[in-house]
Amino acid sequence: MSSTGATTPAWEQKLREDMALSVSSLDITSAHSQDAMENAPFAAAMRSDDYPPQDSVRNQLTSINVASVYHIQTATGTCIETIRGLKNTQPDRDAWNATIDGACQTASRSFSDRFHNAADEAVQLIKALPPAQQNGAAKFMSESMGIVNRVVNKASSGLSSIDMRSIKDLLAGNWNRLAEVDNDVKAACSYAINALNAVF
Numbered sequence: 001m002s003s004t005g006a007t008t009p010a011w012e013q014k015l016r017e018d019m020a021l022s023v024s025s026l027d028i029t030s031a032h033s034q035d036a037m038e039n040a041p042f043a044a045a046m047r048s049d050d051y052p053p054q055d056s057v058r059n060q061l062t063s064i065n066v067a068s069v070y071h072i073q074t075a076t077g078t079c080i081e082t083i084r085g086l087k088n089t090q091p092d093r094d095a096w097n098a099t100i101d102g103a104c105q106t107a108s109r110s111f112s113d114r115f116h117n118a119a120d121e122a123v124q125l126i127k128a129l130p131p132a133q134q135n136g137a138a139k140f141m142s143e144s145m146g147i148v149n150r151v152v153n154k155a156s157s158g159l160s161s162i163d164m165r166s167i168k169d170l171l172a173g174n175w176n177r178l179a180e181v182d183n184d185v186k187a188a189c190s191y192a193i194n195a196l197n198a199v200f
Contacts, residue, residue: 011138012123018142019119053137057129061141062196064121068148069196071114073189076155079107080182083162084175091171100170104163111152118145147192154188 053061082103086096126137158181166177 075110
């Protein structure tokens with residue numbers, strides 16, 4: 001960013017910072033966070049009297065967030081199905097731990113990648129708007145990302161509980177925790193999609 005000498009708009013800095021904070025809850029370093037925040041020249045701060053985004057812009061930004069929620073649901077489901085696949089194998093603590101850990105790490109990386117892609121999509125869309133509309137659109141995106149962040153936290157927490165605490169239950173043939181996590185994440189995703197579509 002700074003190598004081109006261009007000043008990163010405050011709205012973009014704030015949006016990327018908000019997205020990076022969401023990703024940090026996954027214990028994964030954001031490619032956009034530390035380096036971008038340390039090296040970016042700061043523009044004027046966002047104002048509170050920014051124009052709210054037009055309906056078409058809000059719909060496009062909401063679509064980015066809804067796609068993120070669906071992505072989280074799919075990645076979580078894939079992780080859970082990978083772990084369920086262990087039912088058909090000989091119980092082996094080390095092998096199962098490796099499979100469970102790998103599936104959970106893959107899901108977490110997938111969440112992180114989606115956050116980065118969503119930030120890039122939103123920035124590209126917002127940059128195409130007239131300057132007077134950019135701050136309001138970025139603020140809308142940051143605020144609505146809070147809904148998506150809650151879903152990520154729910155999914156991450158659920159997967160973490162499988163990864164760290166469930167191996168003994170799984171080895172004993174108790175697979176109930178997988179169904180609980182799957183149902184909890186699906187319910188959180190459904191709630192988030194309804195909230196995004198209703199509120200925004």
